Amino acid sequence: MATTEKMTLNMGPQHPSTHGVLRLVLELDGEVILKATPHIGYLHRGVEKLSEHRTYHQTLPLTDRLDYLAPMHNNLGYVLAVEKLLDIQIPERAQVIRTIMAEMTRLESHLVWIACHALDIGAMTVFIYAFRERETVMETYELISGARMTSNFFRIGGLSQDVPPEFEKKVRDFVSVMPGYLDQYEGLLTTNPIWLKRTVGNGVISAEDAIDYGITGPALRGSGVDWDLRRDNPYSGYEKYNFKVPVGEKCDTFDRYKVRLVEMREACKIINQALDSLKPGPVLSDYPQICYPPKENVYNSIEGLIHHFKIASEGFPAPEGEVYQGVENPKGELGFYIVSDGGNKPYRMRIRPPSFVNLQAIEKMSKGSMIADLVAVIGTLDIVLGEIDR
Amino acid sequence: MGIEILGLPMMYYIAMVAKVLVAFLFVLLTVAYATYAERKIIGHMQVRLGPMRTGWHGLLQPIADGLKLFFKEEIIPSQASTFAFLIAPVIALVPAFMTFAVIPFGGVIEVAGYKIPLQVASYIDVASGKVYDVNVGVLYILAMSSLGVYGIVLAGWASNSKYSLMGGLRASAQLISYELSAGLAIVSVFMLSQTLSLNEIVNQQSSFNGLGWYIFKQPLAAFLFFICSIAEINRTPFDLPEAETELVSGFCTEYSSMKYAMFFMAEYANMITVCALTTTLFLGGWNGPFATVFPLLGLVYFVAKVYFLIFFCMWIRATLPRYRYDQLMHLGWKVLLPISLVNIVVTGIIGYFIK
Numbered sequence: 001m002a003t004t005e006k007m008t009l010n011m012g013p014q015h016p017s018t019h020g021v022l023r024l025v026l027e028l029d030g031e032v033i034l035k036a037t038p039h040i041g042y043l044h045r046g047v048e049k050l051s052e053h054r055t056y057h058q059t060l061p062l063t064d065r066l067d068y069l070a071p072m073h074n075n076l077g078y079v080l081a082v083e084k085l086l087d088i089q090i091p092e093r094a095q096v097i098r099t100i101m102a103e104m105t106r107l108e109s110h111l112v113w114i115a116c117h118a119l120d121i122g123a124m125t126v127f128i129y130a131f132r133e134r135e136t137v138m139e140t141y142e143l144i145s146g147a148r149m150t151s152n153f154f155r156i157g158g159l160s161q162d163v164p165p166e167f168e169k170k171v172r173d174f175v176s177v178m179p180g181y182l183d184q185y186e187g188l189l190t191t192n193p194i195w196l197k198r199t200v201g202n203g204v205i206s207a208e209d210a211i212d213y214g215i216t217g218p219a220l221r222g223s224g225v226d227w228d229l230r231r232d233n234p235y236s237g238y239e240k241y242n243f244k245v246p247v248g249e250k251c252d253t254f255d256r257y258k259v260r261l262v263e264m265r266e267a268c269k270i271i272n273q274a275l276d277s278l279k280p281g282p283v284l285s286d287y288p289q290i291c292y293p294p295k296e297n298v299y300n301s302i303e304g305l306i307h308h309f310k311i312a313s314e315g316f317p318a319p320e321g322e323v324y325q326g327v328e329n330p331k332g333e334l335g336f337y338i339v340s341d342g343g344n345k346p347y348r349m350r351i352r353p354p355s356f357v358n359l360q361a362i363e364k365m366s367k368g369s370m371i372a373d374l375v376a377v378i379g380t381l382d383i384v385l386g387e388i389d390r
Numbered sequence: 391m392g393i394e395i396l397g398l399p400m401m402y403y404i405a406m407v408a409k410v411l412v413a414f415l416f417v418l419l420t421v422a423y424a425t426y427a428e429r430k431i432i433g434h435m436q437v438r439l440g441p442m443r444t445g446w447h448g449l450l451q452p453i454a455d456g457l458k459l460f461f462k463e464e465i466i467p468s469q470a471s472t473f474a475f476l477i478a479p480v481i482a483l484v485p486a487f488m489t490f491a492v493i494p495f496g497g498v499i500e501v502a503g504y505k506i507p508l509q510v511a512s513y514i515d516v517a518s519g520k521v522y523d524v525n526v527g528v529l530y531i532l533a534m535s536s537l538g539v540y541g542i543v544l545a546g547w548a549s550n551s552k553y554s555l556m557g558g559l560r561a562s563a564q565l566i567s568y569e570l571s572a573g574l575a576i577v578s579v580f581m582l583s584q585t586l587s588l589n590e591i592v593n594q595q596s597s598f599n600g601l602g603w604y605i606f607k608q609p610l611a612a613f614l615f616f617i618c619s620i621a622e623i624n625r626t627p628f629d630l631p632e633a634e635t636e637l638v639s640g641f642c643t644e645y646s647s648m649k650y651a652m653f654f655m656a657e658y659a660n661m662i663t664v665c666a667l668t669t670t671l672f673l674g675g676w677n678g679p680f681a682t683v684f685p686l687l688g689l690v691y692f693v694a695k696v697y698f699l700i701f702f703c704m705w706i707r708a709t710l711p712r713y714r715y716d717q718l719m720h721l722g723w724k725v726l727l728p729i730s731l732v733n734i735v736v737t738g739i740i741g742y743f744i745k
Binding site: 007009015016031118121122123124125128129132188189192194195197198370371372373 | 432435436437438552553556626627629630637638707708709710711712713714715716717
């Protein structure tokens with residue numbers, strides 16, 4: 001009588017499709033997954049703890065490195081949380097540019113998602129195509145902040161500087177060609193029988209389960225839950241823009257794929273509307289206690305230099321209290337919970353990373369399926385390890 | 391007539407050695423430059439350039455790659471079964487090259503008064519002018535291509551790594567399933583040709599000024615055979631045994647240096663063989679307009695057809711995603727196999743009424 005044994009397979013942290021350093025311990029019966037246990041922590045940098053020893057301004061660069069595919073949206077979540085704590089308003093122009101860049105970031109993050117997701121399933125060409133478009137977003141990043149990934153462009157109270165004059169044209173050109181590129185990807189994937197075979201009915205998670213697991217973002221909307229913080233709990237002026245929130249029906253990988261594609265088209269529309277409402281004006285509020293002085297003052301007057309030095313070295317005291325600000329990151333709800341004891345550093349900062357919460361569902365979504373399906377599930381959850389491990 | 395050995399003039403032995411060398415070098419060079427062509431073609435399909443630095447437009451890239459692999463460290467995992475681990479790449483590579491022995495790559499050419507058929511395993515009877523080759527050529531090819539799978543299975547098993555093992559398992563299941571449908575597709579050609587000699591099969595496709603190809607009589611079989619062949623040589627969308635994003639590198643995960651290069655060469659050699667076989671069975675081999683008048687033109691036709699099919703393989707790779715393991719099995723057993731069986735029955739019925 002032949003006996004069969006279960007096989008334990010260690011997938012990662014060095015593996016081509018675990019998106020960084022995710023480690024999964026799989027229990028396999030042949031190719032069928034009985035249990036998938038994620039092991040995390042290979043990219044832990046202690047962002048939350050570090051922030052307790054840094055002033056509010058100094059914590060900002062750390063947030064770039066959370067979800068490194070959506071740096072500006074992380075910045076946005078953090079600055080909004082601090083501004084809420086301080087209860088300050090920012091100039092109109094700064095807010096609009098923030099929204100434009102947040103949506104550009106959404107496009108960028110989704111482009112990397114479609115690239116890697118398609119590559120994981122074997123469609124190599126989409127990968128290169130999507131990276132071609134991502135390059136334009138990166139150039140825009142470089143144009144306004146000087147850096148391609150770790151932009152650190154937003155400031156508490158506004159932006160670090162105004163955007164250069166060519167910014168508007170570059171973004172407008174990009175969002176006008178983007179829908180055509182999206183059609184290109186869809187032409188390669190949406191009606192491709194092999195793509196449909198691989199994604200329809202794969203990684204199903206019901207709406208109730210998705211809510212129970214705390215899944216947010218496109219993964220939640222793919223399961224048919226109509227929930228988007230940009231519309232349901234607006235921040236940074238999102239209530240001014242007209243956009244649709246796509247919702248899936250069948251709760252599978254294909255629906256999540258469709259949701260993200262529609263989101264990219266909607267992001268283009270939001271950017272266009274925001275560009276229309278972009279008016280000249282200041283980009284940093286006038287709160288001398290909190291905001292950095294303009295650079296020309298710093299370089300040309302001793303008062304400005306002292307002002308800059310005080311804020312850079314000492315920061316500003318924040319009122320005692322606690323505050324939570326969630327933003328609709330490309331991957332889900334990114335939340336910053338800050339407790340202040342009245343000092344110039346957060347007493348405690350807790351980050352709610354969407355990838356970390358979404359990752360929990362991997363076992364449920366992959367149980368009973370095959371290794372190839374697991375790879376598709378990792379892709380469809382769109383996790384980023386920099387955010388999971390923090 | 392010069393020196394004779396075993397009743398045959400010396401020229402035949404020289405021609406034989408020359409043919410072996412030419413065929414071998416042709417496959418070897420095509421293997422090297424198929425890797426280059428693949429990178430270039432897919433590169434241009436994906437709006438990038440591919441290799442550009444080594445030589446003019448990267449033309450020396452395959453040589454640089456070969457040299458690099460040659461100088462890499464040979465790593466044999468301590469837990470591996472050393473003998474099987476070492477022999478596996480050889481078993482994978484040798485049959486891939488051997489298959490080319492029976493494929494006719496041209497008509498009969500005349501060199502210094504001697505007639506030489508352009509097929510490695512063949513000779514011409516001087517008196518009757520008739521060309522004899524391996525009369526079970528098709529069976530020989532099927533046998534050789536199934537031999538190659540032992541190399542992959544052995545590699546997967548001997549590496550003592552789980553990814554390799556799964557790659558090997560996938561490969562064996564896939565090859566056995568798809569060989570069946572490929573074999574049945576050949577049967578329908580065999581029913582038309584009434585012979586297993588590849589030379590005869592090519593000759594029978596010479597009607598209509600060299601355009602009486604079997605693909606026009608058996609389009610379904612040609613389609614099935616090509617699909618199954620792509621599956622057999624583990625190329626996209628059936629590249630499961632080495633599915634990078636799932637099994638790291640499949641059966642060759644633990645291999646390095648020249649042993650890895652041998653698997654790599656075997657993959658491309660198999661691709662060339664399969665394309666050459668498809669050309670021979672369905673695209674009329676070296677046949678084409680005026681190929682019988684100018685035998686060297688036949689050689690050109692043959693190479694052009696093979697290269698077109700290789701290009702087609704690469705095109706597919708740039709376009710399609712990958713199947714899942716069970717979907718692949720489903721396709722092989724529940725879709726392709728019944729279709730090829732039906733095709734045989736239909737061919738039989740039509741053949742019965744026409745004769």
